[in-house]
Amino acid sequence: MAPKKILISGAGITGNSLAFWLSKLGHNVTIVERFPSLRASGLQIDLRSHGIEVMKRMGLEDAFKAHSIPERGMEVVNKAGKRQAFFPANDSINPSLGFSTKYEIMRGDLCRIIYDLSKSRAKYIFGTSIESYEDNDKEKTINVRFANATEDTFDLVIGADGQGSRTRKMMLGREAPDAFRPLNGRYIGYFTFPQPIKEGEGYVATMYSAPGGRGIMLRRHNAQEIQAYLGGQTNSEQLKEHLRGDVAEQKEALKEMIQGAGWRADEILGYLKDSKNFYCERLGMVKMPHWSRGRVALVGDAAYCPSVMTGMGTTSGIVGAYVLAGEIGRHCGEPAEKGNGSLMAAIQAYEQTFRPFVNQVQAGVAEDEGLWDKISGTAFGIALGNYLMGASSLLRLDVLSKVSTDPVKNWKLPTYKELLRD
Numbered sequence: 162m163a164p165k166k167i168l169i170s171g172a173g174i175t176g177n178s179l180a181f182w183l184s185k186l187g188h189n190v191t192i193v194e195r196f197p198s199l200r201a202s203g204l205q206i207d208l209r210s211h212g213i214e215v216m217k218r219m220g221l222e223d224a225f226k227a228h229s230i231p232e233r234g235m236e237v238v239n240k241a242g243k244r245q246a247f248f249p250a251n252d253s254i255n256p257s258l259g260f261s262t263k264y265e266i267m268r269g270d271l272c273r274i275i276y277d278l279s280k281s282r283a284k285y286i287f288g289t290s291i292e293s294y295e296d297n298d299k300e301k302t303i304n305v306r307f308a309n310a311t312e313d314t315f316d317l318v319i320g321a322d323g324q325g326s327r328t329r330k331m332m333l334g335r336e337a338p339d340a341f342r343p344l345n346g347r348y349i350g351y352f353t354f355p356q357p358i359k360e361g362e363g364y365v366a367t368m369y370s371a372p373g374g375r376g377i378m379l380r381r382h383n384a385q386e387i388q389a390y391l392g393g394q395t396n397s398e399q400l401k402e403h404l405r406g407d408v409a410e411q412k413e414a415l416k417e418m419i420q421g422a423g424w425r426a427d428e429i430l431g432y433l434k435d436s437k438n439f440y441c442e443r444l445g446m447v448k449m450p451h452w453s454r455g456r457v458a459l460v461g462d463a464a465y466c467p468s469v470m471t472g473m474g475t476t477s478g479i480v481g482a483y484v485l486a487g488e489i490g491r492h493c494g495e496p497a498e499k500g501n502g503s504l505m506a507a508i509q510a511y512e513q514t515f516r517p518f519v520n521q522v523q524a525g526v527a528e529d530e531g532l533w534d535k536i537s538g539t540a541f542g543i544a545l546g547n548y549l550m551g552a553s554s555l556l557r558l559d560v561l562s563k564v565s566t567d568p569v570k571n572w573k574l575p576t577y578k579e580l581l582r583d
Contacts, residue, residue, distance in 0.1 A: 164188045165316040170291050170328045172199060175461030175478035176321035177275040180283040182486030182580055190283040195290035199276055202438060203268030204351050204388045205380055211574045212476030213264055215483045221274060228270040230382050235260040235366040237550050240423040246550035267382055296455050303456040317504050318457045326463035332454050340449045347444040349392035350415045354432035358384045371422035374538035389429050393418045411441045444468050446523055453508045460485050465519040473522045485511045490579030521569045
């Protein structure tokens with residue numbers, strides 16, 4: 162069957178992974194990214210279970226290891242900075258050991274690794290995005306107009322443009338409600354600040370909880386810098402209104418939420434104003450009954466963002482890209498007269514195959530507060546939680562299952578011979 166002309170919106174980890182596989186199949190792949198260059202930024206991410214296997218099937222293991230972060234585990238501290246619990250890194254084979262994995266890496270490093278492998282055989286266009294599209298039912302194609310006033314025609318358009326996907330909003334229509342579901346007014350800000358490593362310090366993530374549902378996490382990724390994660394629950398209209406706008410306003414709103422939280426909060430906030438890589442987001446999930454409409458499909462956070470609460474966002478994106486490409490290879494690699502040559506059939510098979518994975522990842526991520534969520538934000542709840550975490554770490558019990566274990570059971574990663582050919 163003739164190669165398909167496919168457009169991917171978004172040159173992040175998911176979009177680049179999809180471009181890697183589809184171009185390997187011989188399809189004519191174009192990736193548009195609205196930023197003027199590759200966004201090789203972002204803080205620490207990891208891969209788990211099926212994501213690790215897909216990464217290995219891509220042939221990235223050596224490059225990944227060369228850029229990996231040797232995080233030894235996560236500690237929980239109290240207001241005085243005293244360790245209350247410690248969970249060593251797990252190996253993603255025995256997932257009951259803790260928060261950190263042996264596959265930790267900075268988002269920008271993984272994004273660039275995959276981009277470098279795919280850029281010679283896929284066409285990347287930076288500084289533009291999809292403005293609009295229109296199905297051409299007669300030709301069985303889709304006409305796309307871009308923000309730079311150019312136009313082109315494709316067999317398939319795939320949105321891999323993240324949690325706030327513009328492709329998803331266009332697919333659903335102007336009047337339809339978006340599929341993004343905020344989680345209880347929760348926000349998190351990310352940035353790095355300079356702090357040279359001290360003798361004997363090591364690479365350990367540190368978690369601190371404060372009253373009011375606030376939290377701070379610090380992680381070291383190199384000998385000169387620390388990553389800061391500042392989160393909490395707020396009804397701040399300032400944050401909501403400026404979430405995609407004025408960064409200074411975002412910083413000020415986050416500062417108001419976190420200041421006075423205790424431990425190192427005020428010290429960390431001192432670095433916030435001058436931070437050059439600050440990013441803030443509203444936590445939430447994307448839930449959709451269907452991940453496609455006509456000749457437009459979605460993958461990764463654009464289709465099924467599980468929220469950072471699960472620790473499975475990157476894995477879900479990489480595995481989803483692999484399954485989508487695999488089904489396109491399976492259904493569009495044979496003559497159409499065999500009844501197996503349809504892109505529409507490939508998209509349906511992608512949804513059927515990958516939906517059970519996504520359902521398990523998103524299960525248990527509460528959109529409404531439960532009793533423990535309310536208690537855990539009090540001084541008593543924090544003290545109780547720290548005590549239970551300490552006992553659990555001593556007994557090596559799994560109390561971090563929402564973020565530390567593989568939530569996907571009895572789902573087997575498909576093997577697509579079309580993708581694995583040399």
